[in-house]
Amino acid sequence: MIFDEATSNVDTSSKIIINNLINNKxxxxxxxxxxxxSELLKYVDNIIFLNENKVTEYSSFNELLKENKDYKFAI
Structure with a gap:
Protein backbone atom coordinates (compact mmCIF):
# COMPACT_ATOMS: atom_id res chain seq x y z
CA MET A 1 0.00 0.00 0.00
CA ILE A 2 1.28 3.48 -0.81
CA PHE A 3 0.32 6.57 1.19
CA ASP A 4 1.36 9.87 -0.37
CA GLU A 5 1.07 12.62 2.26
CA ALA A 6 -1.93 10.77 3.69
CA THR A 7 -2.20 13.07 6.72
CA SER A 8 -1.28 16.39 5.13
CA ASN A 9 -4.78 17.82 4.54
CA VAL A 10 -6.96 16.11 7.12
CA ASP A 11 -8.27 17.03 10.56
CA THR A 12 -6.78 15.70 13.80
CA SER A 13 -9.27 12.86 14.25
CA SER A 14 -8.62 11.65 10.69
CA LYS A 15 -4.85 11.77 11.31
CA ILE A 16 -5.33 9.56 14.35
CA ILE A 17 -7.39 7.08 12.33
CA ILE A 18 -4.80 6.96 9.52
CA ASN A 19 -1.87 6.60 11.93
CA ASN A 20 -3.67 3.82 13.82
CA LEU A 21 -4.42 2.05 10.54
CA ILE A 22 -0.76 2.16 9.52
CA ASN A 23 0.60 1.31 12.97
CA ASN A 24 -1.83 -1.50 13.80
CA LYS A 25 -3.80 -2.99 10.93
CA SER A 38 7.65 12.99 11.92
CA GLU A 39 4.70 11.64 13.91
CA LEU A 40 4.28 8.79 11.43
CA LEU A 41 8.00 8.24 10.89
CA LYS A 42 8.55 7.21 14.51
CA TYR A 43 6.65 3.99 13.88
CA VAL A 44 8.13 2.70 10.65
CA ASP A 45 10.91 0.14 10.35
CA ASN A 46 13.07 2.03 7.85
CA ILE A 47 13.21 5.49 6.37
CA ILE A 48 14.64 6.49 3.04
CA PHE A 49 15.70 10.13 3.24
CA LEU A 50 15.80 12.06 -0.03
CA ASN A 51 17.69 15.28 -0.57
CA GLU A 52 17.57 16.99 -3.96
CA ASN A 53 16.07 13.86 -5.55
CA LYS A 54 18.84 11.56 -4.30
CA VAL A 55 18.76 8.92 -1.59
CA THR A 56 21.06 10.23 1.11
CA GLU A 57 20.16 7.95 4.02
CA TYR A 58 18.44 4.65 4.69
CA SER A 59 17.98 3.83 8.35
CA SER A 60 15.60 3.79 11.31
CA PHE A 61 14.06 6.91 12.82
CA ASN A 62 16.32 6.83 15.89
CA GLU A 63 19.49 6.17 13.91
CA LEU A 64 18.75 9.05 11.58
CA LEU A 65 18.14 11.37 14.51
CA LYS A 66 21.50 10.40 16.00
CA GLU A 67 23.58 10.52 12.85
CA ASN A 68 22.08 12.85 10.26
CA LYS A 69 22.03 16.60 10.79
CA ASP A 70 19.97 17.16 7.60
CA TYR A 71 17.32 14.76 8.87
CA LYS A 72 17.09 16.50 12.27
CA PHE A 73 16.66 19.81 10.49
CA ALA A 74 13.96 18.39 8.20
CA ILE A 75 11.68 17.25 11.00
Missing amino acids: LREKTVIAITHS
Whole structure:
Protein backbone atom coordinates (compact mmCIF):
# COMPACT_ATOMS: atom_id res chain seq x y z
CA MET A 1 0.00 0.00 0.00
CA ILE A 2 1.28 3.48 -0.81
CA PHE A 3 0.32 6.57 1.19
CA ASP A 4 1.36 9.87 -0.37
CA GLU A 5 1.07 12.62 2.26
CA ALA A 6 -1.93 10.77 3.69
CA THR A 7 -2.20 13.07 6.72
CA SER A 8 -1.28 16.39 5.13
CA ASN A 9 -4.78 17.82 4.54
CA VAL A 10 -6.96 16.11 7.12
CA ASP A 11 -8.27 17.03 10.56
CA THR A 12 -6.78 15.70 13.80
CA SER A 13 -9.27 12.86 14.25
CA SER A 14 -8.62 11.65 10.69
CA LYS A 15 -4.85 11.77 11.31
CA ILE A 16 -5.33 9.56 14.35
CA ILE A 17 -7.39 7.08 12.33
CA ILE A 18 -4.80 6.96 9.52
CA ASN A 19 -1.87 6.60 11.93
CA ASN A 20 -3.67 3.82 13.82
CA LEU A 21 -4.42 2.05 10.54
CA ILE A 22 -0.76 2.16 9.52
CA ASN A 23 0.60 1.31 12.97
CA ASN A 24 -1.83 -1.50 13.80
CA LYS A 25 -3.80 -2.99 10.93
CA LEU A 26 -0.97 -2.74 8.40
CA ARG A 27 1.86 -3.53 10.81
CA GLU A 28 2.85 -6.79 9.10
CA LYS A 29 2.37 -5.40 5.58
CA THR A 30 4.68 -3.49 3.29
CA VAL A 31 3.66 0.16 3.37
CA ILE A 32 5.32 2.98 1.51
CA ALA A 33 4.51 6.29 3.14
CA ILE A 34 5.60 9.54 1.56
CA THR A 35 5.38 12.09 4.34
CA HIS A 36 6.81 15.10 6.07
CA SER A 37 5.13 14.04 9.32
CA SER A 38 7.65 12.99 11.92
CA GLU A 39 4.70 11.64 13.91
CA LEU A 40 4.28 8.79 11.43
CA LEU A 41 8.00 8.24 10.89
CA LYS A 42 8.55 7.21 14.51
CA TYR A 43 6.65 3.99 13.88
CA VAL A 44 8.13 2.70 10.65
CA ASP A 45 10.91 0.14 10.35
CA ASN A 46 13.07 2.03 7.85
CA ILE A 47 13.21 5.49 6.37
CA ILE A 48 14.64 6.49 3.04
CA PHE A 49 15.70 10.13 3.24
CA LEU A 50 15.80 12.06 -0.03
CA ASN A 51 17.69 15.28 -0.57
CA GLU A 52 17.57 16.99 -3.96
CA ASN A 53 16.07 13.86 -5.55
CA LYS A 54 18.84 11.56 -4.30
CA VAL A 55 18.76 8.92 -1.59
CA THR A 56 21.06 10.23 1.11
CA GLU A 57 20.16 7.95 4.02
CA TYR A 58 18.44 4.65 4.69
CA SER A 59 17.98 3.83 8.35
CA SER A 60 15.60 3.79 11.31
CA PHE A 61 14.06 6.91 12.82
CA ASN A 62 16.32 6.83 15.89
CA GLU A 63 19.49 6.17 13.91
CA LEU A 64 18.75 9.05 11.58
CA LEU A 65 18.14 11.37 14.51
CA LYS A 66 21.50 10.40 16.00
CA GLU A 67 23.58 10.52 12.85
CA ASN A 68 22.08 12.85 10.26
CA LYS A 69 22.03 16.60 10.79
CA ASP A 70 19.97 17.16 7.60
CA TYR A 71 17.32 14.76 8.87
CA LYS A 72 17.09 16.50 12.27
CA PHE A 73 16.66 19.81 10.49
CA ALA A 74 13.96 18.39 8.20
CA ILE A 75 11.68 17.25 11.00
